[in-house]
Amino acid sequence: MKKIILTSLTIFSISFGVIAQDITLPAPDKKGGKTLMQALSERQTTRSFTDETLSQQQLSDLLWAACGINRADQKKRTAPSAMNYQEIDVYVAMQSGLYLYIVENHSLKLIAGKDLRKTTGTQSYVNNAALNLVYVADMGKAGKKEGVKVNDSDLFMSYSDAAFIAQNVYLYCASANLGCVVRGSIPKEKLAVEMGLKSNQYIILAQTVGFAKK
Ligand SMILES: Cc1cc2nc3c(=O)[nH]c(=O)nc-3n(C[C@H](O)[C@H](O)[C@H](O)COP(=O)(O)O)c2cc1C
Known part of the structure; x- marks a missing residue:
């Protein structure tokens, strides 16, 4: 009986997309897209999105463009990082859940199986766009353990590091005909709690990404 219930639950969950789990991304397509000059010409902020989701390939390409590894022998990335601390973690808030981009194996680790898109911002477009990226500085990677005071000057480099990632995302979106907006409007305290x-x-x-409403 227990087995029947469990099997039924699994079928129900898969059919209705309830079960969220880690996501193994396909390899990024490094040959696609527009030229750099075309992407720069088309880079712009979008604030109106459809609720269409990105394909796994688009998600893969987006995250690799953001800060994926481009020199495997040195573990270095598409975005520069002060002191090479690589302290910016990229979280992805999608309808299916909150994920952490694991750069080393180009995958998404499930952090919470709930839709936190709404909590990532204060503007209504965050609710239905395909996803919201949240850039989080893990100061532990910059030598600041929990309990050690972190000053604004410590975070200065992290703001720069995150901005480079955000610009990579802007350029990828322009190249892939997606819309995006980088955001400072974030209810940080509430979101930090929700993200654990x-x-x-x-x-x-944060940066909202999705298909622009025409
Ligand atoms: C650091 C930073 C924070 C931003 N915060 C927001 C925001 O919270 N909400 C928003 O709608 N746009 C935000 N923007 C987008 C700017 O408003 C936008 O880049 C600007 O209007 C210029 O438009 P463009 O990106 O199309 O050139 C932000 C941009 C930057 C660089």
Whole structure:
């Protein structure tokens, strides 16, 4: 009986997309897209989105463009990072849940199986766009353990590091005909609680990505 109930639950969950789990991303397509000059010409902010979701390939390409590894021998990335601390973690809030981009194996680790898109911002477009990226500085990676005071000057580099990632995302979106907006409007305290962040993890910026409403 227990087995029947469990099997039925599994079928129900898969059919209705209830079960959220880690996502293994396909390899990024590094040959696609527009030229750099075309992407720069078309880079712009979008604030009106449809609720269409990104394909796994688009998600893969987006995250690799953001801060994926581009020199495997040195574990270095598409975005520069002060002191090469690589302290900016990229979280992805989608309808299916909140994920952490694991750069090392280009995958998404499930953090919470709930839709936190609404909590990532204060503007209504965050609710239905395909996803919201949240850039979080893990100051532990910059030598600041929990309990150690972190000053604004400590975070200065993290704001710069996150901005480079955000610009990569802007350019990828322009190249892939997606819309995006980088955001400082974030209810940081509430979101940090929902994300389960530690005291030395700081939300820096967010970026909404999706299909622009025509
Ligand atoms: C650091 C930063 C924070 C921003 N915060 C927001 C925001 O919270 N909400 C928003 O709608 N746009 C935000 N923007 C987008 C700007 O308003 C936008 O880049 C500007 O209007 C210029 O438009 P463009 O990106 O199309 O050139 C932000 C941009 C930057 C660089």
